[in-house]
Amino acid sequence: MAEVSRILQSVLLPPFSHKLDGITNSHFSSYKLYRRNRLNVSIRCSSISTTETTKSTKTQKIPWGCETDSLENASNLQKWLSESGLPSQKMDLQRVDVGERGLVANNNIRKGEKLLFVPPSLFITADSKWSNSDAGDVLKQYNVPDWPFIATYLISEASLMKSSRWSNYISALPRQPYSLLYWTQSELDRYLEASQIRQRAVERINNVIGTYNDLRLRIFSKHPDLFPEEIFNIETFNWSFGILFSRLVRLPSMDGRVALVPWADMLNHNCEVETFLDYDKSSQGIVFTTDRAYLPGEQVFISYGRKSNGELLLSYGFVPKEGTNPSDSVEVSLALKKSDKCYKEKVEALKKHGLSASECFPVQVTGWPLELMAFAYLVVSPPSMSRQFEEMAAAASNKATSKKDIKYPEIEEDALQFILDSCESSISKYSKFLQASGEMDLDVTNPKQLNRRVFLKQLAVDLCTSERRILYRSQYILRRRLRDIRSGELKALNLFDGLKNLFK
Numbered sequence: 001m002a003e004v005s006r007i008l009q010s011v012l013l014p015p016f017s018h019k020l021d022g023i024t025n026s027h028f029s030s031y032k033l034y035r036r037n038r039l040n041v042s043i044r045c046s047s048i049s050t051t052e053t054t055k056s057t058k059t060q061k062i063p064w065g066c067e068t069d070s071l072e073n074a075s076n077l078q079k080w081l082s083e084s085g086l087p088s089q090k091m092d093l094q095r096v097d098v099g100e101r102g103l104v105a106n107n108n109i110r111k112g113e114k115l116l117f118v119p120p121s122l123f124i125t126a127d128s129k130w131s132n133s134d135a136g137d138v139l140k141q142y143n144v145p146d147w148p149f150i151a152t153y154l155i156s157e158a159s160l161m162k163s164s165r166w167s168n169y170i171s172a173l174p175r176q177p178y179s180l181l182y183w184t185q186s187e188l189d190r191y192l193e194a195s196q197i198r199q200r201a202v203e204r205i206n207n208v209i210g211t212y213n214d215l216r217l218r219i220f221s222k223h224p225d226l227f228p229e230e231i232f233n234i235e236t237f238n239w240s241f242g243i244l245f246s247r248l249v250r251l252p253s254m255d256g257r258v259a260l261v262p263w264a265d266m267l268n269h270n271c272e273v274e275t276f277l278d279y280d281k282s283s284q285g286i287v288f289t290t291d292r293a294y295l296p297g298e299q300v301f302i303s304y305g306r307k308s309n310g311e312l313l314l315s316y317g318f319v320p321k322e323g324t325n326p327s328d329s330v331e332v333s334l335a336l337k338k339s340d341k342c343y344k345e346k347v348e349a350l351k352k353h354g355l356s357a358s359e360c361f362p363v364q365v366t367g368w369p370l371e372l373m374a375f376a377y378l379v380v381s382p383p384s385m386s387r388q389f390e391e392m393a394a395a396a397s398n399k400a401t402s403k404k405d406i407k408y409p410e411i412e413e414d415a416l417q418f419i420l421d422s423c424e425s426s427i428s429k430y431s432k433f434l435q436a437s438g439e440m441d442l443d444v445t446n447p448k449q450l451n452r453r454v455f456l457k458q459l460a461v462d463l464c465t466s467e468r469r470i471l472y473r474s475q476y477i478l479r480r481r482l483r484d485i486r487s488g489e490l491k492a493l494n495l496f497d498g499l500k501n502l503f504k
Contacts, residue, residue, distance in 0.1 A: 177242030178317025
């Protein structure tokens, strides 16, 4: 769906909301809880490994799907969809400048017009009928949640090739979805060391590996006839989860059900568009309502939601052009100082509200959240303010009973200085990477390897440039506020000295 739209040229766009990351935070996190509760496996099983997981990913090619910019299966997909109940469309699947493949208007499209009307019979959900019904029954017996259930279903149907009713759809899916799941540990370390999104990527990779290990140990190994390892392995799970992370849709009008929606998932993302996919009860199909008019030949867009550039790279494998994403943000890491005399008490206060001694907070060009300021207050607060530790921790967790902006004027300067120091530390890391990026990979001679590295490096450069831009803006705001505070203090001090001299 949101396939990479460029190598060294600029991509476009940003946000999204009724799509994946809204899911990852709720559906996917509840599924991770399921995995922890159901499986007693060493944490080493789910840790990222370039020598095992990513190495084998390189050596085994996924036998289904197509290249990301391929239109070889487009006509078969459209024909199958039409024969399976998809109404006549005002869009065709074509090669495009933004997204490599996308839906392009073949007629005039009005603003406010409803498009798509994909019927439920063409959704892939946890209720979809399995070609291998015995495999589906086994997964249901184990109460496997929707995410791994649909991932396994997709692999099962893909392995049947032409025998599956979904063969025309699967053959049009990318063989290697663009997402950070396909970056090796060394690539993440090399290109994304400065960005907090690196840690998010590692966690996501670990979750996918852990999920596969969970299913393999608890289910697949007990039913090898239904789930042979040559089909159900970490390579195919990386593929299926890559598809889900980039194409799965959450449908608010269907009680938040998640689904793969063929044809709809060929729409690309634009940050200026504010229209989302959802189920329309009157027409009984997936639709979106255009927020602008389109002429024949123009690409039609939807929004994937209000996501930062890092989140878009994480799930979709592209970075919008710098300054085009109004929802862009950068995560700033703040941590308690272990030398703090009240370190233990502050950690306890944070724990009560589900936080740890080190937390990341999003910072945008327009400012930072109240939670970040509350955490900074807690970090710099002296022992004399121990009674306020609980209040600060609650505000930092967004669980305070009152949502008002808490203020502690006596330590505001210290808190702002602490945030500024954290921002400048991050700026230094970004600048170091960006300065060194031009000299990277000059020793690589293998053309295929060089192309990959150039591509990944450019994505990282674009991400780091956009994130550093936000930090520079925050640095400017913080310096001004500190200057104002300090100049005000100086004025007050001069006034006090003047009054003192007056009464001498």
